[in-house]
Amino acid sequence: xxxxxxxxxxxxxxxxxxxxxxxxxxxxxxxxxxxxxxxxxxxxxxxxxxxxxxxxxxxxxxxxxxxxxxxxxxxxxxxxxxxxxxxxxxxxxxxxxxxxxxxxxxxxxxxxxxxxxxxxxxxxxxxxxxxxxxxxxxxxxxxxxxxxxxxxxxxxxxxxxxxxxxxxxxxxxxxxxxxxxxxxxxxxxxxxxxxxxxxxxxxxxxxxxxxxxxxxxxxxxxxxxxxxxxx
Amino acid sequence: xxxxxxxxxxxxxxxxxxxxxxxxxxxxxxxxxxxxxxxxxxxxxxxxxxxxxxxxxxxxxxxxxxxxxxxxxxxxxxxxxxxxxxxxxxxxxxxxxxxxxxxxxxxxxxxxxxxxxxxxxxxxxxxxxxxxxxxxxxxxxxxxxxxxxxxxxxxxxxxxxxxxxxxxxxxxxxxxxxxxxxxxxxxxxxxxxxxxxxxxxxxxxxxxxxxxxxxxxxxxxxxxxxxxxxxxxxxxxxxxxxxxxxxxxxxxxxxxxxxxxxxxxxxxxxxxxxxxxxxxxxxxxxxxxxxxxxxxxxxxxxxxxxxxxxxxxxxxxxxxxxxxxxxxxxxxxxxxxxxxxxxxxxxxxxxxxxxxxxxxxxxxxxxxxxxxxxxxxxxxxxxxxxxxxxxxxxxxxxxxxxxxxxxxxxxxxxxxxxxxxxxxxxxxxxxxxxxxxxxxxxxxxxxxxxxxxxxxxxxxxxxxxxxxxxxxxxxxxxxxxxxxxxxxxxxxxxxxxxxxxxxxxxxxxxxxxxxxxxxxxxxxxxxxxxxxxxxxxxxxxxxxxxxxxxxxxxxxxxxxxxxxxxxxxxxxxxxxxxxxxxxxxxxxxxxxxxxxxxxxxxxxxxxxxxxxxx
Numbered sequence: 001x002x003x004x005x006x007x008x009x010x011x012x013x014x015x016x017x018x019x020x021x022x023x024x025x026x027x028x029x030x031x032x033x034x035x036x037x038x039x040x041x042x043x044x045x046x047x048x049x050x051x052x053x054x055x056x057x058x059x060x061x062x063x064x065x066x067x068x069x070x071x072x073x074x075x076x077x078x079x080x081x082x083x084x085x086x087x088x089x090x091x092x093x094x095x096x097x098x099x100x101x102x103x104x105x106x107x108x109x110x111x112x113x114x115x116x117x118x119x120x121x122x123x124x125x126x127x128x129x130x131x132x133x134x135x136x137x138x139x140x141x142x143x144x145x146x147x148x149x150x151x152x153x154x155x156x157x158x159x160x161x162x163x164x165x166x167x168x169x170x171x172x173x174x175x176x177x178x179x180x181x182x183x184x185x186x187x188x189x190x191x192x193x194x195x196x197x198x199x200x201x202x203x204x205x206x207x208x209x210x211x212x213x214x215x216x217x218x219x220x221x222x223x224x225x226x227x228x229x230x231x
Numbered sequence: 232x233x234x235x236x237x238x239x240x241x242x243x244x245x246x247x248x249x250x251x252x253x254x255x256x257x258x259x260x261x262x263x264x265x266x267x268x269x270x271x272x273x274x275x276x277x278x279x280x281x282x283x284x285x286x287x288x289x290x291x292x293x294x295x296x297x298x299x300x301x302x303x304x305x306x307x308x309x310x311x312x313x314x315x316x317x318x319x320x321x322x323x324x325x326x327x328x329x330x331x332x333x334x335x336x337x338x339x340x341x342x343x344x345x346x347x348x349x350x351x352x353x354x355x356x357x358x359x360x361x362x363x364x365x366x367x368x369x370x371x372x373x374x375x376x377x378x379x380x381x382x383x384x385x386x387x388x389x390x391x392x393x394x395x396x397x398x399x400x401x402x403x404x405x406x407x408x409x410x411x412x413x414x415x416x417x418x419x420x421x422x423x424x425x426x427x428x429x430x431x432x433x434x435x436x437x438x439x440x441x442x443x444x445x446x447x448x449x450x451x452x453x454x455x456x457x458x459x460x461x462x463x464x465x466x467x468x469x470x471x472x473x474x475x476x477x478x479x480x481x482x483x484x485x486x487x488x489x490x491x492x493x494x495x496x497x498x499x500x501x502x503x504x505x506x507x508x509x510x511x512x513x514x515x516x517x518x519x520x521x522x523x524x525x526x527x528x529x530x531x532x533x534x535x536x537x538x539x540x541x542x543x544x545x546x547x548x549x550x551x552x553x554x555x556x557x558x559x560x561x562x563x564x565x566x567x568x569x570x571x572x573x574x575x576x577x578x579x580x581x582x583x584x585x586x587x588x589x590x591x592x593x594x595x596x597x598x599x600x601x602x603x604x605x606x607x608x609x610x611x612x613x614x615x616x617x618x619x620x621x622x623x624x625x626x627x628x629x630x631x632x633x634x635x636x637x638x639x640x641x642x643x644x645x646x647x648x649x650x651x652x653x654x655x656x657x658x659x660x661x662x663x664x665x666x667x668x669x670x671x672x673x674x675x676x677x678x679x680x681x682x683x684x685x686x687x688x689x690x691x692x693x694x695x696x697x698x699x700x701x702x703x704x705x706x707x708x709x710x711x712x713x714x715x716x717x718x719x720x721x722x723x724x725x726x727x728x729x730x731x732x733x734x735x736x737x738x739x740x741x742x743x744x745x746x747x748x749x750x751x752x753x754x755x756x757x758x759x760x761x762x763x764x765x766x767x768x769x770x771x772x773x774x775x776x777x778x779x780x781x782x783x784x785x786x787x788x789x790x791x792x793x794x795x796x797x798x799x800x801x802x803x804x805x806x807x808x809x810x811x812x813x814x815x816x817x818x819x820x821x822x823x824x825x826x827x828x829x830x831x832x833x834x835x836x837x838x839x840x841x842x843x844x845x
Contacts, residue, residue: 074418086413088406
């Protein structure tokens with residue numbers, strides 16, 4: 001469904017991605033794993049259209065999207081949940097969801113179903129985004145993107161900075177999204193969290209993909225995990 | 232009692248119109264982060280279009296009048312949309328000076344276009360049918376049209392608040408003020424949203440101008456008058472707060488309504504005092520929220536300032552020697568032009584020090600130039616002191632003014648700073664124009680001549696040369712002292728500088744004041760060069776001229792302002808003598824330079840700094 005082919009990207013003069021290639025098959029969950037600064041978020045930004053790759057191709061359902069504006073990529077069916085949540089702090093929870101929803105994006109994720117998935121948010125719907133907790137903000141960020149009924153969900157480090165108890169709930173919610181057939185590309189440092197969600201893994205280091213394979217194989221291979229993932 | 236009520240209602244009526252213009256400015260700024268200098272021009276266009284369209288729609292009929300007013304506002308809205316698509320769209324996220332200058336280019340173009348289309352004489356608009364009489368309110372005869380205006384302000388405020396709170400467009404606009412990029416990632420076409428915001432903002436400006444026609448004739452001075460007032464309203468109300476803007480508009484409207492009767496000569500000084508009190512208590516305005524501290528947006532690759540190398544010093548020495556030779560080789564006319572270039576070079580260099588080195592984007596540097604000029608002139612004409620003393624008073628006046636105004640402006644930064652500095656300069660300009668007893672008003676102060684020993688043009692030229700070269704050397708030297716390093720560090724990253732113990736606020740304030748000192752010195756020289764001082768030295772165009780010189784010469788080059796001044800003064804002298812429509816040419820050049828080659832300007836800058844280092 002999503003395909004990176006030899007994608008390279010730079011921030012100014014700094015090379016941050018070098019010939020990255022991988023694939024996210026329809027209906028599956030793929031996790032990008034790697035340490036801080038490995039290039040995971042950059043891959044996500046390229047897929048969302050927030051950073052233009054200077055070489056290589058990014059295809060979504062066969063269509064080249066590497067040069068499209070972010071809003072066009074979103075309208076093709078790619079929903080992006082950024083690393084730092086970036087919810088609209090001055091808008092209420094309901095208004096945040098309203099931003100994510102557009103005419104022509106009607107689909108399974110109605111407001112009712114979103115609130116059923118994240119019951120906390122339903123109670124907070126009239127509170128401002130800046131007034132809710134970090135975990136609730138993370139759920140709001142996912143909910144806001146779901147409101148646009150994407151077919152591919154890009155989740156950039158959703159577990160970052162969340163308490164273990166909240167993580168469980170979050171993993172369950174993401175698991176449910178996957179069970180409903182949503183394709184997911186997840187970026188994560190936490191191997192346990194990623195293993196609970198993803199079927200496949202891509203290990204990223206220094207802007208390059210070092211290893212690709214089944215999530216189970218990575219989780220089982222301690223040497224591999226130690227080489228690329230432990231601090 | 233009845234007098235108070237009558238003035239109060241007049242104030243409310245003026246406040247409505249002012250609010251309409253200011254609300255448009257606020258909405259546009261909130262989303263695009265652009266301080267639209269051309270907003271006053273949009274309002275002026277609204278007035279001119281209304282006095283033209285209302286007669287076409289039918290003067291006598293209610294439908295004709297209001298139809299004409301609405302059509303005028305709609306035309307301005309469309310024009311605003313075109314401006315956004317053609318010019319401003321290219322400038323989002325660029326160095327904040329660029330959009331300000333580009334929109335000032337639009338001000339110049341609109342001024343001359345209006346002059347060409349409608350002519351120089353004021354145009355009286357028709358009265359509103361059915362509202363041309365008076366109504367009795369508590370036993371007072373109040374113009375009916377004023378009552379309509381009084382209702383219009385809160386109506387538009389309510390409508391805008393509903394639009395922002397209850398519609399999807401409004402939710403998107405509010406989201407855009409927080410995080411534009413994220414909005415794009417959520418599927419919102421930002422370009423379309425920004426254009427629509429500009430259309431709405433321009434419509435409001437046009438409406439504010441159009442509804443004024445029964446009260447005020449259309450005239451060519453409206454643009455800059457209203458923009459200064461709108462800036463004051465937006466800053467006092469708090470950027471981004473429409474309710475704040477309305478409260479501020481009422482406050483300013485009332486001060487003007489009462490001031491004009493009670494203290495006709497110092498109305499604007501009272502406006503300033505009220506603004507000062509509000510900002511001293513609430514730096515972000517009545518209902519504003521603190522703006523986050525941002526790092527510098529100076530064009531990348533052009534930010535390194537190095538001490539001048541041997542070659543550079545030799546070149547400067549040669550240039551100064553060549554200039555000095557003009558005292559013997561050139562005639563009085565060329566000495567006069569060269570003196571003027573030198574004076575503006577010092578002015579531009581002081582502005583470069585404030586903007587380029589200090590990172591303080593001021594839009595009212597003329598205030599300190601003018602204070603210097605008036606300071607010197609008053610010493611000569613009122614105190615009877617000779618030129619030598621007057622030239623000491625000039626930098627003192629500029630410095631004290633900058634210390635005072637700087638205290639309010641510098642700690643705010645960003646758009647607040649740009650608007651506030653401009654408003655201060657405009658207030659001084661109004662005071663100089665109104666206060667006949669001291670400044671002679673529009674007649675200016677005449678007979679400001681140099682001391683007898685320097686009265687010969689060649690000698691005076693040498694005086695100007697010595698003072699200006701010393702001034703530049705002083706500014707350069709300061710930029711390379713620890714104080715200069717701290718200023719530059721504070722410009723590039725206020726937070727990191729604060730973290731290593733630099734008191735960024737105080738350094739910026741001191742840097743701003745120092746810029747005022749040198750601008751004042753340039754102003755003092757200018758007074759003696761011309762033999763007179765007029766309010767024009769304090770006006771907005773003087774401030775913008777300085778910025779254009781800085782931009783032409785290079786924001787990061789300490790030598791650049793000298794070349795910028797030479798090119799600019801030379802061009803302007805040439806253009807002004809060749810055509811009456813020099814503004815439209817200058818405006819177009821500014822717009823093209825800023826939008827067409829922002830990287831080109833920055834690139835040239837980088838070359839300059841590199842050469843300077845050799």
